[in-house]
Every structure is written in structure tokens, then in C-alpha cells.
Amino acid sequence: MLEDRRLEVLRAIVEDFVLSNEPVGSKALAERHNLGVSPATVRNDMSALEEEGYITQPHTSAGRIPTDKGYRLFVDRLSGVKPLSRAERRAIQSFLEGAVDLDDVVNRSVRLLAQLTRQVAVVQYPTMSASSVRHIEVVLLSPRRLLMVIITDTGRVEQRIIESLAPVDEETVGELRATLNCALTGQRLADAPGTVAALPAQIRPELRPCVATMAGAVLETMVEPQEERIAMAGTANLTRATVDFADSLRLILEALEEQVVLMKLIGSARETGTVTVRIGRETDVDALRSTAVVATGYGRGPFALGGMGVVGPMRMDYPWTMAAVRAVAKYVGELLGAD
Amino acid sequence: MLEDRRLEVLRAIVEDFVLSNEPVGSKALAERHNLGVSPATVRNDMSALEEEGYITQPHTSAGRIPTDKGYRLFVDRLSGVKPLSRAERRAIQSFLEGAVDLDDVVNRSVRLLAQLTRQVAVVQYPTMSASSVRHIEVVLLSPRRLLMVIITDTGRVEQRIIESLAPVDEETVGELRATLNCALTGQRLADAPGTVAALPAQIRPELRPCVATMAGAVLETMVEPQEERIAMAGTANLTRATVDFADSLRLILEALEEQVVLMKLIGSARETGTVTVRIGRETDVDALRSTAVVATGYGRGPFALGGMGVVGPMRMDYPWTMAAVRAVAKYVGELLGAD
């Protein structure tokens, strides 16, 4: 009962602060959220909440603002996920439906997400290891150079130039193409290593070094999660949360240009199957200690194709943001799954 | 003579202001650049320069700062291009040499440029219409869906899904592949429209609708300059030129996320064959009226593959920036040309 009201007070503080960006005081709180108690009572509760580390005051005799811990509690226990309106869902769908290819899907998604949430949006391109091979193409560029193109069922195209030790002719290329496709088409890339390792043995001896090289390249292309691409949009939104950001803005932008950092933030959310929130220091990135990351995976069930999410100030409308991220992820997943 | 000294004064003002970011006064000017005249004389010159619109004072009784027009004169007549040191050239080269594919080249270039100039860097992906077809691949996805992959000699890979009205089999695909390659390999994409138009006539009648669709797709893919991709890096550098930017930062970031705007800025420079500078309102983008754009084309001579450049505050070290842009463009051009 008492405990309940305290949580209610915390929720009220978070909600008011998100709205106004100003420390919220006991009086305003008691008035605006009909809590049925006096400001003095609220003050007692606030005192307790501060004691426990959920809120803090920026300076003596100012209102309170939530701490990382406070936001965390809010997200975990106090907020549902605002469902999007039917019109919003339709808007998302129709905006994404116009996409003509993979690049377009990703670009549209990231822009949509940025616009919707008014935050910085990040979308990871579908990862190969979660998709399967649809076709492998081998093209002769010159007698000693081959271009290998791997096409996946998500429409992603990965290319690689292979230098061959021995010169090869068109006929041999056909042979290689047939062998590779026969062995790999339909394979999940994640399962491929074994199959790939067995490849050289299946082919006539003089081609083995060449196939070995290609096998290596296939593996490298697939396993290498380093080179995964991401799209970002809405960095302009960072300036919205102006004041307290001002100094750190530069650091945040720098961190966001580090692919590695982003991949860790977004990538770690993709397997969970639900929207995850990292608040402040939970991001494990020092420059982002005043921000929060809301991310999720997209794509069919356990085999997430990639991750997407937004980065914004800790002071953000979590229920709405989580709903938006979830909705966009759902539609993108459907779009790519059906493709 | 008199005219000469005035220009010297303008140059000194630009150089000092770029360095200090503070309005520069007559006294400091006379001291720091041994002009051989007294502050009073400098004041007279400054007065004249202001009359002519090359400099202005932010408020009465402050020093002068250059106007758009002043920077323009400086760039046109007063500044050479600082040559890069040998070490710098080597650094550029070795950084770019490590690139493994086209994506990597572009990404490295844009990062390099951003780091070098400490500005926002933009690199346009090589445009197809300036390159030639190396190979066209056709893959059967399902009886009515074909994937066409166009590979250019710059290593760019463009993909397109074709819906066929009539079902096609593997054999037909082979035929299509042969026909397309025979007609188009080695063609400059810019020259292709005619060849493409003639294609349907060369093939047996029942395939004509299909080929027509593909021909349309080829043209669309090539001619469409809309979808050209660009890479950007170093947005964090915008915060460096803090104060006067503060309010407009948001607008600038927003403008830079508009592909169309960027393409116009960078693209227009690619054909000139030299480094071009757009200062302030010359950019024709309102949000960028307090910035300058230094851009150039890269790639062999008249057939520029694409454009690259940087966006920064008007108050920028033009000689150095121009040198850096030129150098990076040169190396990238060589790298892609030799590929």
C-alpha cells in the first residue's frame, strides 16, 4: 500500500520529467496526478525514493529527476507498452511496402523509425549467418581472377574476388559453379562450415587449390561479422534534447559513428525476441552514459535477421518508443520473411 | 600597390579569423603580420574593404570578420593550395590500400577525409553511367521471378528482381544470360540505351516480353541517378565549430541527411575536374548558408566516377582542405581505375 504509492510517485516523476524536462517538485506532483495526498506526504515518499537511489536532485532545493535506476524500475514494472493506433500501423505498413529492394527496405525502415520516435534510429542489415544461400554465381574476370557472388534468400548479395593460382577457363568455371551450388544452395550459412570443409574432396584434383581458396572466401564472407553494415538516420534529433547534451553531443556522435559500438548495442538485442532497453551506463559505452538504447531483433522468430533500434536521451517516452520499435521491426520482419 | 595591400589585409583577416574564431582588429593585425604600416592605416583599408562588402563587423566596436564575398575572393585570388607533406601522402595511400572491396574503399575514403580535414566528409559511390558492364548474371529464383545482377568494372554490383509474365526454365535463363552479356559486356552504361532498345528484336519472339522487361530494368537501374548512394562520416566534427552553429546545427544535420541535397552539392563538382568551393549561400541550400562545401570528382579524367568532398564552417582552412580533398580524390581514383 505504502509501497504502492511510492511507485506511483516514481511513475509520476518519470512521466512529468519526460514531458517537461524540468526537475519535478512535490507540489506540482500532488496537484497534477490526483494522488489524493498532500505535498508533504509526497515529500516523504520522495525522500525515501531518493534514499533508495531511484531519484536525485540536481542541486539542493530543486525538484527531483529520475536516476538510471529509477528509469530502469519504471521500464521494468511501471510502464506498459502503448499500443500504436490503427492509423499509425497502417502508415508504417504503407511506407515500407513501397520498397523495391533490400537497400530500400533498410533505408526506409531507418528513416521511418527516426521520424516516428524522433530519435536516432539504427538498423542492421540482415546478417548472412541467419539466412540461407539461394544461389552462388561464379564469373570469370580474367584467366586468374574470379568473381564469386553469393545471393541469399533475404535478397542480400555478397561479392568476393578470388585470385586463382592456376589459370581457369569458362568450362571450369561452369564446373565450379555447379559444384558450389549443388553443395550449398538451401544451406543455412550458419551450418555451412562443415559442408564447405568437405568441398575440395569432391572435385578433380587440379581444381582443389582453387576450390580451397573459394571455400576459405565463403567462410570468411559468412563468418566475419565485422563487416556487417548498418544504416543510421535522425542524428539531427540529438540536438532536440539540447541543453544537458550540448557538451556530450560530440562524444555521442563520435560513438555512433563507430560501427563496432553500434553493432554491440543493436546486435545484442536481436536474439532476445523482445524489445530490450539499455539505460545510461547499462550501454557499457561511456559516451552514451546519458542516453538510452531501445532495440529489438527483426525477422522470423528465433532466427533474427538483424537488429534495429533507437538511441535517445534517457529522458524519453519509453512506452511509446518501445511500441514504435516493436511495430517497425514486426513489419520489416514480415516484409523480408515473405520475400 | 594600395590595392595590393588591401588584399593583403583581407588575407590576413581571413587567416587570423580561421585560426582564432574571433573578430580581428586593426592593432593585432598590424602587429602579427608585419605589414609595415600602422594600425591606423590598416583601419583605413578595413574601412574600404567593408565598404566593398568583403568584411563586416558583428557589432560596432568589435573586430572584423570576412563575409561570403570575402572568403570567395580569398579562395579565388589569395590562397594557393598547400601541398601535402610526403608523410601525409603516404599515410593516405597506405590507409586506402588496405581496402578489400568497393564498399570498403568508399568507407575508408570517407573516414579518412573526415579525419584529415576534421569536417563532415561525403563520398558518392561510383556511378554506373560512368563505368562499363563487366558481366550480367541472371538467376532463376522461381518460375516467374528472375534476379538480374549487373557487375561493373569498378566492382559495383547492382541487383534487380524481374517478374516474368510467362514462366521460364533454366535453359531459357542461360539463353537470356548469353544474349545480355553478348550485347552489353564492355559497354559504357551511358552508351547502353541504344543497345538495350535493340535487344528484344534479337531474341526469339516468345521471350520478347521478358527481355523487354529486363531491358527496362537495366535502363532504370542505370539511368536512375536518384538512388545513388553516398557515404558520410565525421558529423561529430560539426560540433567543433560550436558557438555560432549551436542553433543551426540541427538544420545542418537535417540537410545532410537529405540524399538529394548532398547529391546536388557533391555531384555538381564531379565533372569540373578540379576542386570547387561553394561558400555560404552559394550552396543554394538555406540550412547550409553558414557552411562551405569543398568538393571534387574522382576517377579517370573526364569520366568522373563520382564526387567527394567535405562540408564545414565557412571559417575553414581552405588551402589545406582543398589539398586534402584533392589528394584523397586522386588516390581513390587511381585505386578504382586500376581495379
Place this chain on the structure above:
DNA sequence: GCTTGGCACTCGGCTGCTGCGAGTGCCAAG
């Protein structure tokens, strides 16, 4: 006729002061 030193004037920015008000903590009474 250009250059120069002198001089009065302007004005933005810094410093220090004051008053206001929002918000707190504590306490004693209900």
C-alpha cells in the same frame, strides 16, 4: 595624397549585488 598618432566614443561582456520563488527538511499536531 597617403600615412600616422592622438583622442573621444561605442558597446559587448564580466562582476557583483539583490530580490524572488520554487522546493526542501523538519517538526509538532491531528
Place this chain on the structure above:
DNA sequence: CTTGGCACTCGCAGCAGCCGAGTGCCAAGC
């Protein structure tokens, strides 16, 4: 446990005053 009262804190806005960099103008000098 809740509530009203009360003294206290402290950030902030507003104002005055000073300082100094920088200017424009003018009369004397080369």
C-alpha cells in the same frame, strides 16, 4: 502515517557599473 506550518537553501533573472578592445575622425607629417 498524514498533514500544515515554517525556516532555510540556492539557482536564476535583472540591474548597475566598470573595463577594454576596437572604431572613426582629425590634424599634423612625410
